Amino acid sequence: MGMIIKNISVYQTFTQQFEIKDVLIENGRFAYIADSLSITNESVVMDGTGKWMIPGLIDIHIHIESSMTLPSRFSEAVLPHGVTTVVADPHEVANVFGIEGVQSFLSNATALDIFYGIPSSVPSTSPQLETTGGFIGVNEVKTLLKNPMILCLGEVMNFQHLCKEETSMIKDIIKACQELKPFLPIEGHCPKITGRDLADFIAAGVTADHTQQTPESIVEKIKSGMFLEIQKKSMTKETIQTLINHHFYDYFAFVTDDVMVDQLLKGHLNELIKLAVSLGMSVEKAIYCSTYTPARRMHLEDRGMIAPGRLADFIVLSDLNQFTIHSVYKKGECVWGEDFTYKEKHDQIFPSYFYESIKCKKATIEDFKIKVSGKKAICNVIQIQPHSTFTKHIQKEVIIKKGQLDYKSANLCLLTIYERYGKNNNIAHALLDAPIHQRGAIATSCAHDHHNVMVMGNHAEDMMLAQQTICEMQGGYVVVQNGCVVAKAFLEIGGIISAQPIQVLAQQLKEVRVAMQQLGYQHDNEIMSFSTLSLPVSPELKVTDVGMINTKTQEIIPLIAEVYDENFN
Structure with missing residues (x-):
């Protein structure tokens, strides 16, 4: 039995425009989008008149531990904000507990799709400069690469060890990733790195950066082949205008990185879309860079757009310009609405230590x-x-x-x-x-x-x-x-x-x-x-x-x- 949503303004990813359509959803996926669909006795019908449908939001650079809560509680918190998929870098729990900490997160099933990056810098510098509880080396990376929930190598932080030393642990980690999974995205952390240093960082395999940007760094990094992940502290009138003026929409995504738990109740990636619009970006472009471009960066081909065969992860908006969320759907099922909130099980048990x-x-x-x-x-x-x-x-x-x-x-x-x-x-x-x-x-x-x-x-x-x-x-x-x-x-x-x-x-x-x-x-x-x-x-x-x-x-x-x-x- 399928569900048909009638007369709703559907976001068209490849034109970044809305068109009034009927949408058929079957088995948790979009099946057919047309001007008009016939209703059968088996169909569940929803009237979308006066509403907008957009893909579920995708945040590809977050740290769940920065919200200081369990993955299940994080899931329950962000779904009402329209976030249906995230890629989390669990390097905080890895610094405390090593691979056991990462695996404890990987084992926690949630309604929200949580994929993970392998913490690349544990410790962030070296054991000589900081003491950590855990350690992630080449063997741990090879073990984690076998898990299908791993989508990338998490943010590479140590520029000095990557670019200024002949041999280092981070060089060995990147080499292992490139040999075992040649197309694995390698995330970066390179604030205030420019010129030849930036070129060396990219040449070493790092192809994205999420740190604080300026208009100048945006242009230099994107023209050098980097994908940028724009978090709130990078969002100013000048930086947003730079992205608009250069038509850089295919080369960046909005991300949250760190959201404190007291702020999480107020919003998540949806708040960055509102902020981008207030700073001059069209809502259609802001949606594009919160759905399709992050999905493409992480090779998530089954989501990020409303099209046949893709997962039916979507948001229904009651007001497009204010980005007012009416309801949120995951695989065709409502997980949040005016009269319904999905409840996770918060029963994860950790080792006593x-x-x-x-x-x-x-x-x-x-x-x-x-x-x-x-x-x-x-x-x-x-x-x-x-x-x-x-x-x-x-x-x-x-x-x-x-x-x-x-x-x-x-x-x-x-x-x-x-x-x-x-x-x-x-x-x-x-x-x-x-x-x-x-x-x-x-x-x-x-x-x-x-x-x-x-x-x-x-x-x-x-x-x-x-x-x-x-x-x-x-x-x-x-x-x-x-x-x-x-x-x-x-x-x-x-x-x-x-x-x-x-x-x-x-x-x-x-x-x-x-x-x-x-x-x-x-x-x-x-x-x-x-x-x-x-x-x-x-x-x-x-x-x-x-x-x-x-x-x-x-x-x-x-x-x-x-x-x-x-x-x-």
């Missing part, structure tokens, strides 16, 4: 004393950049009192990272340029990508309390103000994922976000800004359990650049 992964020592006051001889020091300092996860490397003069850096007198905060896997008990320090102004501390175990325990603050007792609370919780976020814990979010699975209902976790993260703001943390995404201070492949200066890292050169930067003795004037 997934819940006991925080093994670092609890902080003491002594941990936050930076001891040094002299009168003044020139210190290397991290400056957080607004509207970005990038940082800037600056230097500041800091007074030394009683043999310790008096960083508070220089309006600085201390950031300390504790190795959490029980491998070496590393502790590393960095200084931040005035991220908060009130007395307090912020701590997390969700520190991209190594996910060691990270605590930042301007008061030693508050920092100690925040770090100890994270250890007791076995992962999450904590904000302390004036000696009291004022906000918590629990991430009990690997210190990065929660099994709680999304609404519960979203409320906890909202409270963390508000508490950070009350301390003075200013950013349009406070939590992600804080959590990526530890990402040693994102410009410019970041921190691991080994120390501060120049993310371009992959060199360790000392906390103290120079010390002046008592005779300093």
Whole structure:
């Protein structure tokens, strides 16, 4: 028995226009699209008059762990937003648990089609520069390539090892992929890489980039043969106009990359379509770059358009210009509508050690004393950049009192990272340029990508309390103000994922976000800004359990650049 949708405005992918048609769906696939279809007694008929039909949205670059929830809860959250297929890069859970973490996600069946990329950079740099719980090498890659749910090699991050060294693990991983699956898409992460460096990166096999773009980088990368994945932080009037002016529609797709769980309730890829339209792109082109181009990039030939033989994954819109979703269908079945919401089973069971992964020592006051001889020091300092996860490397003069850096007198905060896997008990320090102004501390175990325990603050007792609370919780976020814990979010699975209902976790993260703001943390995404201070492949200066890292050169930067003795004037 088939379903016929009558008199609906159907999106025609190859003309990027709408035409009023009748649509026949049989066995979960589109069977026939015509000007008029006859109705039989066996037909289920739906009147589409005054509505629009578009393919289900496809997001080919996301990290489910950035939403800090289970794949099943992620599925239940994004289907109402019209997202019917995603390609996820599980490199966060891989950094904590290795191939076992990836396989735990692959085993979780959901109504949403979740395909995966193989984490290519675990660790993101090298074991000498950061300690992780897991490791993905050539053998693990070869094992994962056998799984039909694997569609690509996940974002290659380490430019230095790929392009500046004769031999490296990432070179071996790419070679293995090219030999075993010659047409496997290889995803990239190459912010601020240009000229010959960019050419070398592409020549090494990387054919896409999802990082923050400028009008200049868009033109250079696409003309150099790269497919671009445009996320929200790249979407400005200038960048969207660049894509429009050059008619680059076939060479990019909109992606979300990271969506915090409290934002996930409000929208997903559908919000980027609305944003693109508000910035000057036609809704027809925005739909094209959220359905067909991502499907083509990942060789998903059975979806991304409304045509015979393709999966009947589609959205019914009640308002095209406002992109108002009336209902969402997966393989011809309604999964979300005004009177219906599909309910997933949230019964995935992880190994017991997934819940006991925080093994670092609890902080003491002594941990936050930076001891040094002299009168003044020139210190290397991290400056957080607004509207970005990038940082800037600056230097500041800091007074030394009683043999310790008096960083508070220089309006600085201390950031300390504790190795959490029980491998070496590393502790590393960095200084931040005035991220908060009130007395307090912020701590997390969700520190991209190594996910060691990270605590930042301007008061030693508050920092100690925040770090100890994270250890007791076995992962999450904590904000302390004036000696009291004022906000918590629990991430009990690997210190990065929660099994709680999304609404519960979203409320906890909202409270963390508000508490950070009350301390003075200013950013349009406070939590992600804080959590990526530890990402040693994102410009410019970041921190691991080994120390501060120049993310371009992959060199360790000392906390103290120079010390002046008592005779300093």
